[in-house]
Amino acid sequence: MDSQPEDKVSNEKSTAVAAESDQHRRDHGAETELQRHLSTRHVTMIALGSSIGMGLWLGSGKSLASGGPVGFSSHSIGELAILYPLPSAFVQWTHKFVSPSAAFALGWAYWFNYVLTVANELQVTGVILRFWTDKLSNAACITIFWAVVIAANVFGVKVFGEIEVIGSSIKFGWIIVVIFSLIVTSAGGAPGHGPIGFRYWKSDPFTHGFKGFLSVMPTCIFAMAGSENCGLVAAETINPRKSVPRAVGSIWLRLTLFYVLGAVMVTINVDPHNKDLFGQSGTNASPFVIAYREAGLSALAHMMNAIILISVVSTGTIYVYSGSRNILGLAHMNMAPKQFRLADNSGRPWPALVLSVILGGGFAYLNVTNSSADVFSWLSNMTSLFTLFGWGMICLAHIRFRHAWHAQGRPDSALPWKSWTYPYGAWWGLVWCMVLIVVEFYLAVWPLGLPPSAKSFFSSYVSVIVILVLYLGAALYYRGPWWIKLTDIDLDANRRFYVDGEVEKEPKQGLRGMADKVLGVVFN
Template sequence: MEDQPEHSVSNEKSTAVGERQLHRGDYGAETELQRHLSTRHVTMIALGSSIGMGLWLGSGKSLASGGPVGIFLGYILAGSMVWAVSHSIGELAVLYPLPSAFVQWTGKFVSPSAAFSLGWAYWFNYILTVANEIQVTSVVMGFWTDDLPNAAWITIFWAVVTLANVFGVKVFGEIEVVGASIKFGWIIVVIFSLIVTSAGGAPGHGPIGFRYWNSDPFTHGFKGFLSVMPTCIFAMAGSENCGLVAAETRNPRRSVPRAVGSIWLRLSLFYILGAMMVTINVDPHNKDLFGQSGTNASPFVIAYREARLPALAHMMNAVILISVVTTGTIYIYSGSRNILGLAHLGMAPKQFKHADDSGRPWPGLVLSIILGGGLAYLNVKNSSADVFSWLSNMTSLFTLFGWGMICLAHIRFRHAWHAQGRSDSDLPWKSWTYPYSAWWGLIWCMVLIVVEFYLAVWPLGLPPSAKNFFSNYVSVIAIVVLYLGARTYYRGPWWIKLTDIDLDANRRFYVDTEIEKVPEKGLRGKAEKVLGFLFN
């Protein structure tokens, strides 16, 4: 090497960046993040992190577009995908609890170019979701008062989600636990109370039953059903955050499988049964549904209002507000950790590598807060429903790409594990659903990306136009540009060879005696016991 010309050495370095990263295993396992989150935190974040306006408000827009049967089937399909993706996350997060988890798994098992495009696409996804959650607070507050302009509400709740993140990981974890507990408890109230109202047990109207299912199951036919999928995907995005927080948990082998095991509960209670309650209580042609010509209210609020149960309508709106704020909080958290992981991969400026003594990655946190809150002001000159549609369509495509890459990384990991002569019994935790769930999630992600292309070219209720196409499909264009740019930089093979993957680099090793300390006294200890009873 000493006899080679200087420019030859430089060229060799520039063309082998990806391979150097691969073989050195530079995936940021050791960062300045602190392991302050427990099983309780991870479980409740998995339960409640994606319960925001996608369910409480977006389900109204989906009901109007797809009808009662359309929205119900949409949530079942999206739920099956989340269930599949969560099992892939569980197996990988236990063995490789890395910051910016799925980005680094993709870089390790697929290719550096795919990791680069996924990492930045997902960071955009987090920022857009923060903006979407904050901007819709003006709609929620509009149920009570119109005295303040939209910009004022956006500013107030931008400050709230900022404070929830700047006080440190422990405070953030407790806020998410409280928020998820409220959402989890309230959805049980919603299910039982709306069954009663549908049966005619409220003063506002007589029995409804499945009247709307029978009269207009699909309001706009098959195309209407397809149109609900972006909102369903947007609503159910967030369960993958349990993979991100694994890097800041004391014992991922204990906490992550519990979080994965609770997914079925969230899917069945929050989404499938919640969506059914909407379909049996609210007319899909109700003009007050979010996105329609009326008051743009949540379908759950409409159900209580039409049943003449004003107290429950107010309580429902309060829970929606809590949901929106806590969801915005988790996405700022996720965005800051995602860019930290990218920096440790050499895919973001090195300044984003750092965190303070409390584990707060300030550079990524500040950037995520500023951009996420700033984009929320799109609401000031556009309707909330329009902004919701733009942002949810973009984020659903980013989410589909992310879910697909998680499943692909899982498949590639298992293939590498076997190719290097290792047994499944050596895994600290393995999913009983592999390989069927991973392939199910991957295939459906690819199918729905094609479906969204069809809807971008021929949108429901609108004529085809370049503006509609780019506003709805720009996410895929961004992903392709990011990937091709990374391919130009990293070069090398399209796929990392299975035999070249260092399966022990940045791996978390466990011993049989490694257990997480569980508080035995006080409210904290009682919470642990309740969660253990529910999810074990």
């Protein structure tokens, strides 16, 4: 009789130990100092809105003035991010599947790219605000919105995720309003002018000819940068196997809805020779604002400018986040000081965050005075080629991963998620990145509207020189092989393992529940 309570206690202990062991086996691996707090809703909206900033709303104006592979790299990201959700994502994948020297060059170049993008987004706030007032100096505008970007990142990843969901939802909803309203204005349904039709397409379809068309490429690359951020957030995602495929699916929507249809509406409604287009002499920088203003829809013009401001700040916030995680990943590979590995109990990597936010804001002030504006212009020119390098290495890492997976006798059925575009998508993305780098070399040697010169070449192509110096320097330092042997790659190191049971539990009521249902219908 006395043994029964003891047996009961023993059984309860065994059950508790088994449950604890099962929980340890449930979705574990690839652990860092970061915390998994982001849900599917967060990751999808971050992927959807991460590059809807200056590149889309303002950069399209420069594209019009100049010249009248991202989906496939995103699929490569999806497959790798689910299996290896690491802080700096594609930098650590490059280290694992390509070579340490390539990872070193990519990691530091891309971190600098993030910092420069933060500076780009902050410095344009003054241009946006001049639509309403010229009483605020550029320095004041940068300071105000720099503080906003800092605040969005210091309260932890949960707050960051919610802010980005709100910002991306606003941007996503507004682009739909833009498309339908500009269809109406082009048909003559606005008080400011009659029907436009395809007048600008017929009169001047390729401003500055084929070279003008090619010169748009850097702006387009800058506008599309940010698609790779869905790989970075995977390290702080509750269930990447559920979240990342949905985020990858959103890339196609952004390509078609935001950029293709948005660009078509702009080219129909705005004269490419309009003096106010960004990059020329006017202050009403956005072609979308110009379209509404000339259509006599002042209320929509003001709303459009407000959306642009929200977009710019939101994108700057994402890039501070991305920069801090990138340098944390470099520290994990012993390619940055070990202090950058540190994070607090909430998963905030303070040393990496402080460095990224200080330099991002600091570079923005270079554009305040004319004497330093040239320096800032040189730095800004580096971003598009850094982005191409990043996209290319993502595709190459995916190709090398699959080759290693097969070389070690593992079937594709063992992958938690497979990209339907492999191998053609990865190769297509890699080849196009190389082609676009050659195109930018052509534009650097023979720039549009300027005679060839060493100054114009280095200002446009200096990023390639930086990448080569970083790569060769790292190759000499690490003295390793140019390629990691496929059989030497440890496919289980830093890998996350999954079980069949669902890990993520989202509230299914209220606004969050509605958001999940909408996202599920659109992307599943």
